[in-house]
Amino acid sequence: MVSLPLITLLTDFGTSDSYVAEMKGVLLGACPGAVLVDITHAVPPADVRAGAYLLGRAWHWFPPGSVHLAVVDPGVGTARAALAFRAHGAWFVGPDNGLFTPVLRDAEVEIVVLPTPPHAAPTFHGRDLFAPAAAALAGGTPLQMLGEPLTGMPTRLTYTEPHYEGKSVVGEIVYVDRFGTLVTNLTTEVVPPYAVLEVEDLDIGPLRRTFGDAPPGGLLAYVGSGGAVEIAVRDGSAARRLGLGVGGRIRARLG
Amino acid sequence: MVSLPLITLLTDFGTSDSYVAEMKGVLLGACPGAVLVDITHAVPPADVRAGAYLLGRAWHWFPPGSVHLAVVDPGVGTARAALAFRAHGAWFVGPDNGLFTPVLRDAEVEIVVLPTPPHAAPTFHGRDLFAPAAAALAGGTPLQMLGEPLTGMPTRLTYTEPHYEGKSVVGEIVYVDRFGTLVTNLTTEVVPPYAVLEVEDLDIGPLRRTFGDAPPGGLLAYVGSGGAVEIAVRDGSAARRLGLGVGGRIRARLG
Amino acid sequence: MVSLPLITLLTDFGTSDSYVAEMKGVLLGACPGAVLVDITHAVPPADVRAGAYLLGRAWHWFPPGSVHLAVVDPGVGTARAALAFRAHGAWFVGPDNGLFTPVLRDAEVEIVVLPTPPHAAPTFHGRDLFAPAAAALAGGTPLQMLGEPLTGMPTRLTYTEPHYEGKSVVGEIVYVDRFGTLVTNLTTEVVPPYAVLEVEDLDIGPLRRTFGDAPPGGLLAYVGSGGAVEIAVRDGSAARRLGLGVGGRIRARLG
Numbered sequence: 030m031v032s033l034p035l036i037t038l039l040t041d042f043g044t045s046d047s048y049v050a051e052m053k054g055v056l057l058g059a060c061p062g063a064v065l066v067d068i069t070h071a072v073p074p075a076d077v078r079a080g081a082y083l084l085g086r087a088w089h090w091f092p093p094g095s096v097h098l099a100v101v102d103p104g105v106g107t108a109r110a111a112l113a114f115r116a117h118g119a120w121f122v123g124p125d126n127g128l129f130t131p132v133l134r135d136a137e138v139e140i141v142v143l144p145t146p147p148h149a150a151p152t153f154h155g156r157d158l159f160a161p162a163a164a165a166l167a168g169g170t171p172l173q174m175l176g177e178p179l180t181g182m183p184t185r186l187t188y189t190e191p192h193y194e195g196k197s198v199v200g201e202i203v204y205v206d207r208f209g210t211l212v213t214n215l216t217t218e219v220v221p222p223y224a225v226l227e228v229e230d231l232d233i234g235p236l237r238r239t240f241g242d243a244p245p246g247g248l249l250a251y252v253g254s255g256g257a258v259e260i261a262v263r264d265g266s267a268a269r270r271l272g273l274g275v276g277g278r279i280r281a282r283l284g
Numbered sequence: 285m286v287s288l289p290l291i292t293l294l295t296d297f298g299t300s301d302s303y304v305a306e307m308k309g310v311l312l313g314a315c316p317g318a319v320l321v322d323i324t325h326a327v328p329p330a331d332v333r334a335g336a337y338l339l340g341r342a343w344h345w346f347p348p349g350s351v352h353l354a355v356v357d358p359g360v361g362t363a364r365a366a367l368a369f370r371a372h373g374a375w376f377v378g379p380d381n382g383l384f385t386p387v388l389r390d391a392e393v394e395i396v397v398l399p400t401p402p403h404a405a406p407t408f409h410g411r412d413l414f415a416p417a418a419a420a421l422a423g424g425t426p427l428q429m430l431g432e433p434l435t436g437m438p439t440r441l442t443y444t445e446p447h448y449e450g451k452s453v454v455g456e457i458v459y460v461d462r463f464g465t466l467v468t469n470l471t472t473e474v475v476p477p478y479a480v481l482e483v484e485d486l487d488i489g490p491l492r493r494t495f496g497d498a499p500p501g502g503l504l505a506y507v508g509s510g511g512a513v514e515i516a517v518r519d520g521s522a523a524r525r526l527g528l529g530v531g532g533r534i535r536a537r538l539g
Numbered sequence: 540m541v542s543l544p545l546i547t548l549l550t551d552f553g554t555s556d557s558y559v560a561e562m563k564g565v566l567l568g569a570c571p572g573a574v575l576v577d578i579t580h581a582v583p584p585a586d587v588r589a590g591a592y593l594l595g596r597a598w599h600w601f602p603p604g605s606v607h608l609a610v611v612d613p614g615v616g617t618a619r620a621a622l623a624f625r626a627h628g629a630w631f632v633g634p635d636n637g638l639f640t641p642v643l644r645d646a647e648v649e650i651v652v653l654p655t656p657p658h659a660a661p662t663f664h665g666r667d668l669f670a671p672a673a674a675a676l677a678g679g680t681p682l683q684m685l686g687e688p689l690t691g692m693p694t695r696l697t698y699t700e701p702h703y704e705g706k707s708v709v710g711e712i713v714y715v716d717r718f719g720t721l722v723t724n725l726t727t728e729v730v731p732p733y734a735v736l737e738v739e740d741l742d743i744g745p746l747r748r749t750f751g752d753a754p755p756g757g758l759l760a761y762v763g764s765g766g767a768v769e770i771a772v773r774d775g776s777a778a779r780r781l782g783l784g785v786g787g788r789i790r791a792r793l794g
Contacts, residue, residue, distance in 0.1 A: 067305065
């Protein structure tokens with residue numbers, strides 16, 4: 030069994046229009062045989078922060094050498110740079126607006142700036158600029174052939190880091206998933222197994238293992254599949270129950 | 285043209301988060317060249333019954349030897365068993381909670397219980413337990429290598445069966461599709477072509493062939509593409525028009 | 540790298556049911572190794588006009604020889620013909636109801652009428668009639684083997700064409716995308732770069748290049764990635780802001 034070139038796609042384009050399909054047509058025209066996998070196209074429009082979270086979670090589950098094409102690009106057609114780079118043995122292509130912040134963490138990278146093709150639609154670089162670059166990388170074109178090295182640093186989002194308040198670590202909600210689960214920025218690096226959780230002054234109790242450790246409809250905290258503390262309602266939505274979203278405050282009491 | 289290993293996916297994970305993509309990364313890492321086909325990821329959260337209906341309809345349209353990975357798993361991380369089995373010449377992988385009830389009907393099966401890998405996230409067996417098993421089967425690993433034989437019977441959902449009341453057969457709505465079509469449990473085995481249908485005391489008339497046999501906006505009953513009686517509104521939604529959903533009562537008058 | 544047969548799918552079936560997956564099972568059973576790409580399955584139910592717009596935009600981004608399977612088919616099971624044809628070096632399969640109008644424009648075509656297989660579900664020709672024909676074409680079966688030549692002309696939608704009113708060109712909104720962008724029927728063939736746009740008597744100003752040329756929250760007009768004038772709100776929805784949809788009037792003042 031031969032490993033085919035693999036290209037993932039993450040956008041805020043939705044799947045009700047033809048935009049994603051037009052990108053896929055370009056990818057398959059330029060790199061026949063590529064395997065295309067959608068990460069998601071339901072990033073909220075222009076929500077670079079949510080796109081960065083999802084890409085940062087998903088990319089490392091794919092085989093080495095995969096190409097990750099990510100386009101959440103409210104600045105399309107402006108002076109923001111278009112990037113392609115190699116990090117952690119994988120390739121990444123997309124706008125220089127912070128979307129790659131989690132990917133760039135602790136990475137040795139080699140970044141090039143992609144030129145804008147003369148006939149690119151100024152509102153659709155996903156199809157006319159980024160997809161051709163991703164297909165070229167998937168087909169074996171060396172990175173250096175695609176553009177000039179980036180001078181300076183790529184754009185990075187700033188994150189609120191967890192901080193200590195007495196015998197507590199305080200963090201915040203960074204993502205809400207389809208089930209209404211509240212994903213926080215508290216990881217097992219700062220939260221020991223004996224911690225007791227509070228969200229906006231509501232006591233959630235100690236860390237559980239899984240949903241079944243709470244009664245039906247009960248609130249629980251646990252270490253989620255991405256390595257961070259999450260707050261959920263068994264068979265329900267914590268976001269709805271608590272009326273909370275991104276930026277909401279979480280506290281882990283350590284003693 | 286060579287037939288590649290084919291893996292279908294059915295979950296309640298939605299497609300707005302990265303969960304499905306993480307599973308696909310694992311599948312393609314462990315079984316490069318596998319063809320992945322989504323059945324659906326929009327099963328209502330934790331709705332094992334809806335998942336069972338959809339899987340039961342869809343699987344047999346795929347080529348023999350396909351692997352069907354189905355994860356609607358509210359008991360994830362608890363003592364519920366994780367299964368892999370062969371039935372009707374295809375492979376199935378997922379939780380032992382009734383999701384496979386329609387597949388197991390009239391099937392000779394050979395079932396193994398999958399062990400939980402030590403580092404599996406207790407809330408995401410789809411990625412860490414079921415996907416690796418599905419990829420192994422797709423890659424040719426014998427079922428017996430994946431776990432111990434199941435002792436006892438797999439979990440099965442119980443269904444209300446159609447029953448006779450005088451000269452009528454009475455059944456119920458088992459699924460509502462995106463068009464608002466009401467799919468019932470009355471099949472052509474119990475409903476003859478001359479039957480006249482009633483839903484919650486509303487007369488729907490005789491079985492029609494297709495939507496065009498009703499006037500625009502008209503209610504009609506017909507034998508649907510899954511072999512069961514369905515109630516629809518031409519160019520509209522029967523669920524909305526009638527205010528009905530799963531469990532609603534349907535009667536076929538036979539004389 | 541060998542180019543595999545490529546089949547695109549466009550339907551109004553949604554992705555929450557198993558209908559699309561059943562079609563894909565049939566396609567992969569009859570043409571193993573085919574690459575399947577979704578254009579979209581979120582065409583509003585029975586909206587042939589929206590389906591025609593999306594197919595007309597998307598198909599030509601795919602490699603020559605691709606098979607485009609399009610099923611928005613409110614007349615399924617009635618006397619409307621089922622078609623397969625070759626145009627512009629690609630193949631198309633679907634109902635004869637106007638869905639292919641943009642594809643048929645300026646095309647030399649060879650059209651056959653597909654017979655209905657005896658056991659086809661009268662409500663699901665997508666699976667039982669169109670998918671087998673698409674798979675056959677993808678697998679190399681000659682078009683003439685699939686049916687008799689169409690006598691007469693295929694069904695075409697009628698479109699309101701832009702017209703001149705004094706020193707203005709007047710057109711209309713033909714599609715609204717997921718971002719609330721209003722896509723019009725005014726193309727660069729009739730709208731010069733110096734035109735000034737008005738929508739329902741609201742002045743939008745001259746054509747811009749891209750979203751960044753308007754202030755955040757500002758309305759703008761520009762030539763979109765499909766070659767037509769579009770009206771958008773930067774980081775917002777023009778459809779919501781203006782309360783407009785398909786059929787809304789747009790005017791390009793030329794002097």
